[in-house]
Amino acid sequence: MTAVASLAEKVLAGDTGAIGRVLTRIERRAPGVDELVSELQCSAGRAHVIGVTGPPGSGKSTLVGGLTARMREQGRTVGIIAVDPSSAITGGAILGDRIRMSGVAGDPGVFIRSIATRGALGGLSRATLDSIITLDAAGKDVVIVETVGVGQAEVDVMSAAQTVVVVSMPGTGDDVQAIKAGLLEIADVHVVNKFDHPGARKTFAELRTMLRSAPQRPGAWPVPVEKAVGTTGEGVTELVERFAEHREWLVADGGIERWQRRSISTRIRWIAEELVLERLRPGHPEFDRAVEDVLAHRGDSGSLARRLLTQLGNLDGRNPRD
Ligand SMILES: Nc1nc2c(ncn2[C@@H]2O[C@H](COP(=O)(O)OP(=O)(O)O)[C@@H](O)[C@H]2O)c(=O)[nH]1
Ligand SMILES: [Mg+2]
Numbered sequence: 001m002t003a004v005a006s007l008a009e010k011v012l013a014g015d016t017g018a019i020g021r022v023l024t025r026i027e028r029r030a031p032g033v034d035e036l037v038s039e040l041q042c043s044a045g046r047a048h049v050i051g052v053t054g055p056p057g058s059g060k061s062t063l064v065g066g067l068t069a070r071m072r073e074q075g076r077t078v079g080i081i082a083v084d085p086s087s088a089i090t091g092g093a094i095l096g097d098r099i100r101m102s103g104v105a106g107d108p109g110v111f112i113r114s115i116a117t118r119g120a121l122g123g124l125s126r127a128t129l130d131s132i133i134t135l136d137a138a139g140k141d142v143v144i145v146e147t148v149g150v151g152q153a154e155v156d157v158m159s160a161a162q163t164v165v166v167v168s169m170p171g172t173g174d175d176v177q178a179i180k181a182g183l184l185e186i187a188d189v190h191v192v193n194k195f196d197h198p199g200a201r202k203t204f205a206e207l208r209t210m211l212r213s214a215p216q217r218p219g220a221w222p223v224p225v226e227k228a229v230g231t232t233g234e235g236v237t238e239l240v241e242r243f244a245e246h247r248e249w250l251v252a253d254g255g256i257e258r259w260q261r262r263s264i265s266t267r268i269r270w271i272a273e274e275l276v277l278e279r280l281r282p283g284h285p286e287f288d289r290a291v292e293d294v295l296a297h298r299g300d301s302g303s304l305a306r307r308l309l310t311q312l313g314n315l316d317g318r319n320p321r322d
Contacts, residue, residue, distance in 0.1 A: 051161025062230035079135030
């Protein structure tokens with residue numbers, strides 16, 4: 001058995017050490033990781049993938065801790081991915097999250113991992129999706145992805161979720177922050193956290209008004225607005241119920257299958273793009289030949305680009321640098 005096959009097998013058996021090793025390979029984009037995740041993807045597709053986003057400090061991590069505890073009471077296993085690209089700069093943010101989630105940290109039915117991949121365009125989304133696939137294949141019943149809803153890269157990460165939860169907190173100004181950040185459109189469930197704070201009712205009412213005034217497509221999921229106090233666990237049971245309802249709605253509406261199609265096509269595109277880009281660059285013999293041909297007027301850039309793609313059609317998996 002190859003090393004990749006045995007590592008995949010261990011993940012499928014739910015081996016915590018193996019899951020950790022695969023997630024590290026994903027984050028580092030280690031050689032062979034695409035094959036590994038592709039193999040795991042064949043056994044994925046069971047987990048409910050829940051994305052939790054919202055402004056920094058709104059209580060996402062605190063809520064994720066509470067939600068996880070509730071799901072554990074229901075006997076479900078949980079994988080948590082905390083996506084935090086800023087932590088590479090700020091340092092301790094992730095550790096703080098871990099401590100806040102520590103109520104569930106020692107539980108073998110809970111796997112927590114932070115991702116701080118920055119670097120390449122789409123690197124964050126890719127590491128997130130591959131990590132979700134790994135935890136799903138490892139048999140986690142629920143995979144929760146937490147990411148701060150500030151930049152486009154973080155919002156993009158949410159496309160890997162089946163149910164998107166947007167956490168708001170009582171505003172300091174007039175606006176609900178979620179609206180400013182463009183999170184309104186992607187929410188399947190809204191929650192106004194810190195309901196122990198004055199001003200929470202106002203935020204709640206604003207959000208509800210906003211949602212009611214948005215045009216509703218017939219048969220669409222009616223996006224609920226919930227209240228919570230992350231620090232006491234108030235509202236967590238209701239949130240978990242809404243997630244289950246949304247999942248049921250997705251199943252009936254064909255949404256899970258659409259999600260699977262989307263994840264598969266996204267990965268095919270990423271891998272194909274990478275295979276192509278690896279070969280379409282100076283130093284690759286066919287590429288250099290095309291450049292010389294254009295220079296010597298033996299063709300134009302467009303036709304030679306097409307010729308290169310045809311040549312790439314005979315991909316045999318060989319690395320051109322070998
Ligand atoms: N008063 C109050 N504080 C909360 C509540 N939920 C979270 N917090 C606090 O808000 C701060 C930020 O919480 P955290 O979960 O790290 O937010 P995140 O950045 O969205 O993950 C922490 O000090 C929490 O203890 C809540 O419902 N009420
Ligand atoms: Mg957090």
